[in-house]
Structures are given as structure tokens and as C-alpha cells.
Amino acid sequence: MSYLFHTEEDRAEMLGSIGAESVQQLLDAQVPASVQLKRPLKLPAATDEINLTRELTQSAATNASTSSHVCFLGGGAYDHFIPAVVDEIASRGEYYTSYTPYQAEVSQGNLQVMFEYETLITQLTGLGVSNASLYDGGSAATEAVLMSLAIKRDRSKVITSDVVHPHYRETLAAYLHNVDVELVVVPSDDDGLSTPMIDAIDEQTACVLIQHPNYVGRLESVASIAAAAKEAGALTIESFDPISLGRLKRPGDLGVDIAVAEGQCLGNPLAYGGPYLGIMACREDLVRRLPGRIAGQTTDRRGKRCWVLTLQTREQHIRRDKATSNICSNQTLLALRSSVYLSLLGPHGLRETADQCIAKLSYAKECFEACERFEVLHPGAAVKEFVVRDLSADVGGLMDHASQSGVLAGINLDPLVGDSTSSLPDRYQHCFLVAVTEQRTRSEIQSLVRTLESAPALASPPT
Amino acid sequence: MSYLFHTEEDRAEMLGSIGAESVQQLLDAQVPASVQLKRPLKLPAATDEINLTRELTQSAATNASTSSHVCFLGGGAYDHFIPAVVDEIASRGEYYTSYTPYQAEVSQGNLQVMFEYETLITQLTGLGVSNASLYDGGSAATEAVLMSLAIKRDRSKVITSDVVHPHYRETLAAYLHNVDVELVVVPSDDDGLSTPMIDAIDEQTACVLIQHPNYVGRLESVASIAAAAKEAGALTIESFDPISLGRLKRPGDLGVDIAVAEGQCLGNPLAYGGPYLGIMACREDLVRRLPGRIAGQTTDRRGKRCWVLTLQTREQHIRRDKATSNICSNQTLLALRSSVYLSLLGPHGLRETADQCIAKLSYAKECFEACERFEVLHPGAAVKEFVVRDLSADVGGLMDHASQSGVLAGINLDPLVGDSTSSLPDRYQHCFLVAVTEQRTRSEIQSLVRTLESAPALASPPT
């Protein structure tokens, strides 16, 4: 039956050795009859590989995907190209069917990969130390805030901005709900920038959390904000876009203390939101408060260089309720994928990828700007995302229209506008967020704009 | 550039060590200027992975395939299910990027796989020995004939039948064209059986080549034919269908001397015809005339069981023009896939697969029989293929109609009917060959018949 091994003969022999009549007898001896389930589980019937493969292949084919549609969706998850090498490596059983490297002697592969990943992340961010991964960009941003609060024990204010990723802020709010911390979301200025945040920083501030480029694609004045935070004795957390660092300055070079990112863009499939990769790096002196596993270098009994999990006293399995975080399973396989991705790209490939995004985004912006119907909200520099306003249609309907023509045109920002801690400001009403990666072609961009332009307009535009 | 390694610095150092100014100088020293190409090759420009992947993914999507269409095509290549395990194993670099196991010490994986494959094939066929693979079913059938001719040096007649796979006969004819051998293609009887062949066997006959089930899906009287051949001192070669052996008697149990098969059905992708797997097994005493590589068991210097390429004096790299065949590269990776497939199926899975084919074929036959428009040519037992006649339409047009509705309905036999050595007899005019594998469902079969039934009929049916 499916993946089971024991033949009837095996079962009999095994029960004999145990000295039991049946497995039921073993269970009855342990599980009170009163709590045993007396009926079969009500689940769909067992299905063989042929039928399940057929059924789910057909089901998969009903979903729009980046294979069936041209994707301009972003907002923290991007349709960047995944080189074939990444899939080939990550599909090796020795990687994906192993556990956390608790026995270093038979886990040197995973441990070296983790050590290399950590090094790559420090190279990428310009910061001194990286952990071996967290769950995703959103929880990583939150863990960075918790880490800051632990470092700045006497401070209880966290400052962020309304152009930081709505999901990240919503996560942060959920985590902070039961603890005695004030979360201040500072409104961005008309240019979609978080600079006003500077004025909110005070002596009570443990940390500021900014995103660069921010959710609406704008480049923040990270260095100024970090300088102001430092001045006030607060820590600066930057949520960065890894691809953008092919061209933009690194967090470590901007005065940032803790850098976090969603690592999906580094060779990981979109997979409707996960598993993704939470990246986290920080100043070297903060390492003992860093959450998550860390691999480090040491030597074996024969003096040979090797790798181990280290600084484990930060972790839950040693320190229980005193740990820096509760994280146990992390995203090692995704960290592996990202290491392979970064190794393939190298410095020049990363720069070229960023530059291709910038060039194609610029072209897309121009195409929208050339169109009467649309307004590009924030002109100026951007790496892979920008906001377009269309007053002549319901944005949801517009996006539906496009997806029926095979284009995933953008993220409808209307549902994200509001006045909760996680909302976007009103300025983004009637807007959508367009992401352009290096994969998009000139003709795809042209057809995006053409498709949207041809969508029916509302009888009376909204006010 | 793509997969190259040398940096400019490397190049300079390497040239320095060689003592050459440039690679061009190295070339000029060896390749006469008169034959050097003075212009760049006229090939499409280099294309990066992103663009090539996009272009060819789009190109692939334009092809009908068993993923986009329901496939009832057979004729020696079948849409059997390929378990995920097969792909996973065969995509391991240690298998697919290694060479022929010339250094046994670092090739024990491939060698053991070959030895296991050979054993599996002997278990499957009931014959004493198997080689490690030939190119495909067609060339394997031909090699078996050449092998028979080499064994029966004093005989020069080869007998086969007009219901043996047309491609196999065409291949055989091409190979025999320059040698002094008479190829006799005996017409089948009205039931599509090759029994008349028996009367053609004589003292000059080196071998008979039959296919069972034959090209039109009929079960041959293999045992009688083999007995007659044996009586006349000739060898019997059976081209079998591996899946059918889940239910049918094995070649070795029918008195066959050499069994060959197309092994595509054992876990290998259709891939528009190749690479496929030529299976060949024979009586143990014929092994020294067997073409192709063979792995055998031996011990190492420490007495440990191990595997090597053996009986190499049959092969071209040792015996050159005295070899049993010229084959060098074979189909090891496909043999691996088939070994994994057979290991997963086991005796019961193979039987169940055959039985599901038989049941679904029977159902399909009934559906066609229930339809006035169609005639099922040969009633009676069949494993996975049968012939349908439609006098009311041009068969080519009928098949086109079906494929436009997402069904690859069958092989149009009209183009194969004729009077060359490789033709099918006239009885198969206006016919098509339908194959039904375990993958087909009741509703797919129903829609096959419905689709064909709904095809426009000819104004005046052919005569």
C-alpha cells in the first residue's frame, strides 16, 4: 500500500518479537478506548499515481501561472528567471531529503552550503554576519524588530512607514499585539517617501523599519534615516530587495544595523507565496541576539577545516523560553537555491539583472506615460516597480480584463488602501502596482499597455 | 561566454606555458591555411538562457503531446505511465553525465545497474542472457537477424511476415541490402496472423523473425513457428512487447532463441521516436555471438563481489572488423530507466498493467463495435492494440479531425499499405491502428469514439 514496506509475513514476525497479538493490541494498551476513533477517517479515497497525476495535472492547467500568462505582478514576490542549474541542484535527494545538520560529520554538504550562504549574504548586504535563513521576508522584518527590542531593552517604540509592505506591517502588528510596545506608522510624503519618519524618532525608539525600494517602488533616503536613528540611539532595519543591490548601495554601506529581505527573487519559485526565504544580516557585534541557525567554521579532531551549527545558545532547543526566537525548521533548501543562484550570477550577472530591470521598467513607464488614460504616480528613479493610476476604470475589473487576455498586469492597490496599521495611504486609490523583471520583453510590455488601454472604461469616473 | 572557463589572464598564462602567441598560432601550425574557414559560421546568434528558454517553451507549447492530447497512438511506442521515481533517478548527474564504465572502480553504480538490467531482462523474457542494450527495437530486430546469420553461417535466407513492424522490416532490408541474403516476407492470413510463414521455412533458412503481438495487435502462434524453425535447424527471433509479458507467455517459454523488443514502454519518454531502448536476450549458449556490451560479476583483489564489462572480445574496440557488431554508444540511461520501472512494478504491477491494457482495449473495441460506422478488423484476444476500418472517410482526414479535438486517435495505416518488403497487406486499407494503455480512462475512450463518429463522412465512400 503506497509507501509501506511490511508484508504479512514481516508483520507476523515483528509482532512475535514484540510479544503482541496485533497492532490494535499495542494501541489499546496505550490509547484509552474512550478517545479512540471508532470510524474510518472521512477523506477522499486513496488514489493511485496514475490517476492522481492525471487529475492534478489537469487541475494545475486550470490555474493562470507565469508559464501561461505574462506576469507584471510584484509586491515582494517577482517573476525573475530561475536558471536550470538551480532546479537541478535543489532536486538532489541528498539536499532535499536531509534534516537539520545535527550530526555534522554526515552533514558537511548542508553545513558548507549554509556557511557559503551566510558569506554570500554578507557580501550582498555589506553587513558583518548573516543567519542561515528565516521563514520569509515578512517574518524576517518582524524578527528584526523583536531583535532590536531585545537589544534596546529600555525602549518600547517601533517606527515604520505606510509605504512598507502591508503584509510585513500586518505581521509585525500581530506579533506586537500582546507585548508592551508602541508601533508608530508614519505617513509617507506625497512623493511616496518615508523621510517624515525622521521627525518621529525619539529617545524611546528602539528601531525604525524601512523598505528600500519601498512598496510603491520609491528609493528611500536610507542613509539619512539611519543617521537620525543612530543619533537617537535607535537601530535601523532595512528591508531590501536583493536584486536591486546589483545597482543600489548595500544596507551595510548606508549605515543600516539589521538588513532583512524576501529572498524569493533569488532563484525560488513563486509557488503562490511560499516556501520563501527570509534573509537576515546584521552588524557583527549584534550576533548573539540574532535569531535562527548559524553555521560556523571549525576544525575536526585531525585539524581539518569543517563546519558546524554554532552559537546555539541563542536557540530554542538549548535556551527554551530564553531563546532569541522560537524558530526551528527554517528555509535551508531555499537558501541553497539562492546560493546557487548568486553563484551563477556573480557580481556582473547581478548587476546586469538589476540593469535590465531598470531599463525595462523605464521603458514600461514611458509606454504608460505615453497613454492619456494612465498616470504614472511617481516619476524618477525606480528599479523594478512603479504605480499607475487609472481614473477611468475600476482597477479590479481592469486587472481581470488583462488576465483574461493572458496578462497579469499588476497588483490592484485599492483593497490595500485604508487606515489600519497595515494600509497604504489614500493617494494609492485607483492605482495598481506594476513590476517589470529582466524576463519581460519589449513586446510583452507593449502588449501590457495595449491590453489595459483597450479595457472598457467606467461610465462615470470615480471621484 | 556560455560554459567557458578561461579568463583573459588564464589564457595569457596558458599560452605562456605552451610557448605560443595565440590560439590562432597553434591552429596555423597544424591546420593548413588553405582549408581554414575564413568567415564566421552562419548560425543563429548566441542566445541567453532566458531568451532561449522563453522561445523554446513557446515552441514546445505549439506541439500536440500526450500532455495536451489524449493519445491512442501505438505502433511500437506507447503512452504508458512513467512513475515520478524513474525521472528522479535518471536525472541524477552521476548517471546521466558519466561515460561507458571503462574504469570499473569508479563505475560500480553503472555496472551494477547494467548487471541488474540484464537480470531483469532474463527474468522478463525467460531467456538465459541479455546484453546491456541496443539502440531501439528496430535495430535490435536487425541485429538479431545478423547474429543468426553469423551463427548459421551456411544459411542465407531470412523469413519474416508482412505484419511485423514496417519500420523494423525496412531497417532489416537496408542492412541486408549489400549482403548476400534472401529476405522473404511471407503474407499473413486473413486473420492477420503469420502462421503461413511455417511453410516457407526450409533448410536454407537461418532464422525467422516474428512479432508477438504483431503490428496489427494479433497474437501469433509463436510456439508452433518456433517448433517448425527448430525442426528446420533455423533460429526463431521474437520481437515482443515487454508490457504484454505481464500476462502472455515469455519468449523463452515459447521456444524462442533470440528475443528483441522496443523498451520505450518501460518508463521511457516518447520523445518523437528516441532515444529508445533496444532489448535483446538469447539462449545462454549463443552469448559469444551476442552484440553489444555485457556486464558480468567478478571479484576485486580483496575478494569483494563487483561488476565489470566482460566478454569484450565480441566488441569493436577489441575485435574491430571481426566484432559481432559495430555498436559502441548504446542506451544505458534508458536501460537504467527501465530497470527502475520494472523494479517499481514488480511481477504484480506488470501483470496489473497488462490486465488494465487488456480490459481497456476490450472496452474500446466494444465501443467501436457498437458504432455502425466502424468495423473492428480482428475480433478476439489482444493486449493493447487493434485495427479499425472506416469506409466512410479518408483516414488521414479522420485522424486530423480528432487531433483538432484533442485526441490522437490512431495511426493511419493507409500510407503503410503497399507492396514493398516493409508494407502492410491491402487488407489494412482505410484502417487505423488504435492503442489503449493503462493510462486511458473510460471517459477518454468514450470521447475517442464520439469524436471519430462525429467526423464528416466522405460524399462517396472509397471502394
Add this chain to the structure above:
Amino acid sequence: MRNQQASQLLFELSRPGRRAHTFDSLDVPEPDLEQMFDSDDLAATPPPLPELAEGDVVRHFVGLSTLNMSVDTHFYPLGSCTMKYNPKRNERIASLPGFAHVHPMQEASTIQGLLHCLYELQEMLAEISGLPGVSLQPAAGAHGELTALFVAAAYFQSRGENRRVVLTADSAHGTNPASAQMAGFATKTVKSNGDGLVDLDDLKAKLGDDTAVFMLTNPNTLGLFDRQIETINHLVHEAGALIYLDGANMNAILGITRPGDFGADLMHYNPHKTFSGPHGGGGPGAGPICVRDFLAPFLPGPIVTRQMDDDGQPILELTTPEHSIGRVRSFFGNVGVLMRAYIYIRTYGGDGLRRVSEDAVLGANYLLSKVKHILDVPHGDRCMHEFVASATRLKKQSGLSAMDLAKRVLDYGFHAPTVYFPLVVDEAVMVEPTETESKQTLDAFAEALFRITEESDDLVHEAPHTTRISRPDDVAAARRPVLKWSDASDETATP
């Protein structure tokens, strides 16, 4: 047969100017970056990543992979981790573009097939647990614990109850107290009794008005089902608190008993354990949670719900529960892992899942029946899906620790059991064979343990002998952390 270069680091293989990923020229105009960007924003040079050829990258990472033990290559009886066979069909199906290449911000209307699977998975998890409210959002078991505690906190808050304490068992996994602390609770530890079960007196003593949740692992980390469960259930609920079930050990009880039926109010699953999601060298996992109906309004959103359209056709939508705690991560959840769980459950069906647990219990008891002749097994000769032996006697007799034993096991071609966990057993050796190992393998493993106890102490002390490295110096690693390559010393190659 080792490729010597494979022990080098990526950074040591790097050569300036070497390239793998290259690009065709742009098909759009090249913008003037200097003009477009503020010069303060631009980096003069890209990050100093290594420069490699594609062949370098492949050989490096393929080579490294061969230094790992894994379920695909070795028996991996790592207690508490349920290292069962990871089906290849799960990998293939979950990787189809229609599942794997779907953007998380796509509208529900464009992904009905996927949402159908996720909806069914919610229903399945509810049925298996006996708890009707399901959130697929958490990214791992620990994340599920945390999320459920947020839910519990919101629930009590909604009732105006100020319950600030979470009780955890001393045999619990470290994530339990860590999650409780992170969720803003104070923690108290409940002791185990001599049978390895919850010490009821201690539980009673610690339960009070301020108790929000008792976090229970059942079967617990000793592989024992707590037969006092009804009493526990009564006591905790009497005190007005909730029971949280750490579902890491669900592999023992699928279709046999349901957390909802034995008193749990909230729980998480580890689909990467119970439902064969591969562990990926440490992750990803997923941590879906199930809760009682009265807790469902507090679950994080979105959740997949089903409506009927005008034609009576089901339409799947994403909704957020009324009093939702919000969200605990970005986007929907670890869909890739969840899809594998879904495929796994579809493969077995209800009877099959029960059989999975039965075979897991059979295998563990069989191995226990052999191992008890080799090592002490302090908590009796019956267990559920795993058992915990102790190397204390061995340590006394020959100075060999659980660690020594574990290291020597590696030489026999098996991964080691979990050691030194749970903390309530000295020199713990925690063995979980899972249902996807043959009797032959279990016999060979028991035989290896036996042989090791007969071997010379030195041999075992110095183990492992056949692995790439001998025991690493953990102390030096922590004392003088080297956490990234700068120009770490190179390996020299001698065969």
C-alpha cells in the same frame, strides 16, 4: 573517489572575469542611470560575489551534496523528526507550473484549481484532527505554535480574561516555551512523572486563573501516549484554560485518535514530518493549525472558503475571519509544502493513513523489542511511533556516552538517532524508525547497535572513522566564531 576540489569554498574557486549567467543585449533603450538616479543611491561596484563558470557551480554543489546523509540514501531514525520516505510523485506534481509558478497576488478567480486543493486540505486537516477551524498560514511547527498562542490570547482578550501564563511540559520541545515567551506569555514548566507522563499533581499545582494554555505533546517526546488524557482534559478546562497540542507526533495516531476528541483546543501539524514533506536540510516546513469552532474567528487570514455561484458551481474565495489576529507572515503560506501534504493524503486516503500510523507503531515497537536487550529503555517496552533509550548504563560501564554511540552509528551507514533530547532522560537516545523502513533495515540497525556495544571503547570514542571529517570542535566554533569566509584557510589535497 572524492573530488578534491569539492572541499574548496565557492569563494576559493572564484576567478575574476569568470562568468556563468550571461545576457543578450537589451531589447529596450538603455537608460542613462547617472541621470535617472541620485548618485548617492548607486553603488560604484556590484557586491563582491564570487565569479564562477556554470560548470564550477554544478560540480561544487553536486559534490557537496554527496557529503550529506539523507532519507534518499540512508536510514535516518532521528527521533521526533519523522524522517519517512519523501514520495517523488509529490515533488513532480507540486512542481507543475500551474502550482509552482503562481504569483501570490493573483486574484482567486485565476487559481481555482489550486484553491480547490488548499480548500480540500483544510477540510482534511480538520477531519484528521477533529478540530474544525484551519489556517494554513504558518511556515513551520514552531510558527504554528506561536500563531495558535496569538489566537488563544485574542480569544481570552475578547472575553476580557487576563490569562498571562502558558504551561509547558518538561519533556516538551524547546519551541513550546520559546513560542509562549514570544507570544507575550509567562511560562511555567509542568514536570513529568516516573512513567514519563504528565505529573498530574504538578499540573494541578500550576494551573490557575492566570493559565491561558497548557501545551501538551501527545504522544509525547518519549513516544508515549498519555493515558491520563481524560483527566488532563478535565483539569485544564476546569481551570478555564485551553489545551494546545504539539502535533509533531501525529504520525503515531492518524485515524486512531483525534486531538479534538481527546481534548485539544488548538494544535499544529508538521506536514514536513507527518505528511512526508521533505525536510530540505532543515526546512522548509509548514505549520498549519486547527482550532475549535469558538477559536476559528481569531485565525489569521486569508482562509479558503467555498461559495456556490448562480449555477450552483463551487467558487473558492479567500476570506479573513471576523476577529482575525491579522497575519503572521506575508502571503498565503508555504503552499509548496502544503501541496505535497495534500498529494500525500490523497495517495493514502483514510484507511491508508491509519495504516501508516499502525505501521509506524509496529516498526517502533519492533525495534524497541530488539534495542531493549542492548540499551536501557526507561519507560517500558511499549511505545507509539518512537521510543527513548538511555546510554546511562553504558556510560557507567565503559564511559561511552550517547554521543559516542551516535557517532559510531554513522560508521555503520545509518544516521544517528536524536540524542540528549528529551531532556528528562539522561543520555537519551531517541529512535523513530517510521513506517517506510523495512524489517531488514530495522534488523541491521539493531545489529549495529549491538555490535557497537561490543566494540572497543577507543574505537567508539574516536568514531566516526568513515566519514569525511572526524568530530568537529564545537567549543572552538562558538568561542571564536568564524561565520563567513574572508580568506579562511584552504584545504590541501592529498589522497
Add this chain to the structure above:
Amino acid sequence: MRNQQASQLLFELSRPGRRAHTFDSLDVPEPDLEQMFDSDDLAATPPPLPELAEGDVVRHFVGLSTLNMSVDTHFYPLGSCTMKYNPKRNERIASLPGFAHVHPMQEASTIQGLLHCLYELQEMLAEISGLPGVSLQPAAGAHGELTALFVAAAYFQSRGENRRVVLTADSAHGTNPASAQMAGFATKTVKSNGDGLVDLDDLKAKLGDDTAVFMLTNPNTLGLFDRQIETINHLVHEAGALIYLDGANMNAILGITRPGDFGADLMHYNPHKTFSGPHGGGGPGAGPICVRDFLAPFLPGPIVTRQMDDDGQPILELTTPEHSIGRVRSFFGNVGVLMRAYIYIRTYGGDGLRRVSEDAVLGANYLLSKVKHILDVPHGDRCMHEFVASATRLKKQSGLSAMDLAKRVLDYGFHAPTVYFPLVVDEAVMVEPTETESKQTLDAFAEALFRITEESDDLVHEAPHTTRISRPDDVAAARRPVLKWSDASDETATP
């Protein structure tokens, strides 16, 4: 770290009743087989295949894979085999359902995308070779040789010429004479001269009225380009014979010189060498052939041709040449391998391919410049893409043979070079580094060779020491062949 069970054979792992692949019940009526079939046709029991669980199968074959060296894991300088990096994008793209799951009997109208690629590949191969007629049908290099000889035979037959002899070089690969014999020709061997090139006098002596074809390898198996090529060309054609080029060494001359331009009338490619098709542990390969225009009518069919439809859109069709020899196998050809070649050529383009050959030549000459200080290299210090050294001096001095050297190389983590081929060099050591290896790797390999020559004779004689097995007894294997498992002795497991 070796899993001991991995050395067992599938058949030894088998247990009656164990199952991997299982089936849902039939969705059509179950026929009565007894009634349907003649009882003579039915087997009482299915073939006695092994019975295994899915986990058995995976662990077994994954385990075995780790006993192979391969390009993905090791430098593999196996002369004549062009073990270059096998690009992963080729694997991914060729495996797309629209290429990999196409039935060979589909009508051309349903596979225009695929036929477009194959058509372009024909054009590319014609351009690279300078020979316009192309057949993609042959399944490997040797099969290409045979097919081309059939074409030559048909050509001469069409002219009424009775030419029954094929000349092959003494340095040629064994497939050359074997193919000639199989194609019905008599064979004669042409000697090499002292420079390792064709001995022109011997060629002249053997050329005659009865000569059909001279099979030439150029660059030859010594890695030398025959600079007498124009003379050879002249002599052979003067005699009314054709020149066949064994294209196994095309990796040396892409875009540098073309067989059609230096006199070849027919040739094969080995896309699994030159165009990066993986070797699969021995195959599959492909052996497309290119011929001069006057030979094209004899090629096997089908061939992809391009027509324009009424709208001027290209339509691809399958046609059979007018005087076709028929076919040499079933169906179209080894499309999976051909698609990889197509993708490879598209990746590099024309300039890129030339660079491939330049780097192959550079790498080989560089390695030669190092190795010549370690071993004798009888044919000078310049080569094309490979070179042949000789261990004769070593043998005289220390009794170490090419074989000993090769075995010891394995211990250094490299695959061995080809040894004892070509036959014209004593104790031949044939090294082909390919263009996809770094200078570091070449240096490490040369260093290993050097060290080996300094090592104690015994150490080298007894090599390899670090592999799974020591040297196998080939003689016993051939003398008492054990070619299948019956109940071959089991391995016992001691670490």
C-alpha cells in the same frame, strides 16, 4: 558514510508481497481473460521480477549512483570522449512535454514547433560541416558510420561501380572497421607514419578501383590534424573513392575548418560529444550524418523539409529522399539527444562555437605543455583538442603501466584518461581535457600525474585505494561468465 544495504542487488532486497506501484480499481468492465485468450498464450504467473517498496527502489538507485564518477562530479579527461559540461538548460528544455512527450507517429501538422527545431538543426549541421545533405536518423556515431557506408554503397551501385573495399586507418576507432564489415564491405588498414599521420605511401598502395571509401578521422585519435589533408583528398578522389570523416573529434575544429572544405564527402557527428549531449553512462547518443549534394538522394528518410503555404508561411514536412536506402532504425531518430544539440548550438552561435574549439585546443595544449615533462608525448608538443602520451618509459623504469597510472589517477579524484587507445601508441594515455575545465583543474591534474610518478611503485601497482572496490578480476569474469543474478553471493556488511 556508505549505506551498507546499497551494495545488495535488487533481487536480494526483494521480499514476496512487497509492492511499490499499485492501481485503483478498473473503471471499465473486467474482461474474462480465460475466455478471451487461448490458454496457450497466457502465462500462469507473471515474470519473477523482484518485489520492492518505492523507498527500496529510490534508496537503491540513488545509492548506486554515488559509486560513479561523472562530469557533474569529477574531471573526466577521457580521450576521444569529449566529456564536457552537460548544460542543465538543455535537460530542462528538452524535457518539456511539447518535446519529450510527442508520439513518433503524430502527423507533421501537430508538431510544427518541434520540426522547426529539427529543420534548423539540419541546416546548422550542414553549415558546420560544409556538407549540405543531412540525416538526423542514426542513433550513435557508429550507427552514423554504418548509415553513411550504406549511402556510399547505394551511390556506387547507382553508378554501376563495384567497389567493395573500405580503407580504415590503423589509428581509427574500432567502430570504423566494424561498421565497414557490417555494411558488407571488405576492409583494409592504412598505416600511420612516424608523425602519427596517414602514411601516404601505404594509402596509395591500398587505394584502387575497388576502393569505395577511405574512413579518416581528422583531427585523428592522436589529437593531430593531418596537414597532408589536401594530398589525401586528391589521392582518394583521384581513385574514384569517397572520403568519410569520423566526426568524433569535431570539438577541435568548429568554425575553424570544415570537413566539406577539406575534402570529406560523408561524415557523422557525435552530438553527445561535440554538442554536449550527456553520455548517460554509455548512451544514448546520436549520429547524424552529413553528405555532399550528390549523395543526398540516398540518405535514409524521413528528412525535415520546408515548404511555404499559400500565405507564405513556412510549413515543415517529412520527406524521404528519392533514392533513399530506406531506414536504419524505427521512427525519426534520437530526438531527445538532437534537441540538446540544437539548444547547445543556439546557446553559442557561430562565434561561440569557434571559441569552444579554440578553448578546447588551448586547454589541451596547455595540459600537454605540463604533461610532457612527466610522460613522453611521442607526437610532438602541439595538438588539437587532445593528446596521447605514453607510459613506455615509465614502464621500463619502474614497471608501471598506463593501466597502473590510470588506476592511481582515480585516487586523486579524477577520472582516468583513455588508456591503450589508439593502438598505434604503446602504453597510450590519451588525454582530452575539453574547454569546460578550469586552469586550476588542469594544474591539479598535471600535479597529480607528477606526484604519481614520484610515488612508490607498490602504491601505484595496488591502486586504486580510495574507491569502493580494488581492481576487479577481468579474466575470471570472462572465463566463467556470471551474467545475471541467480543467487550470487551476498555482501556482508562490516564498516
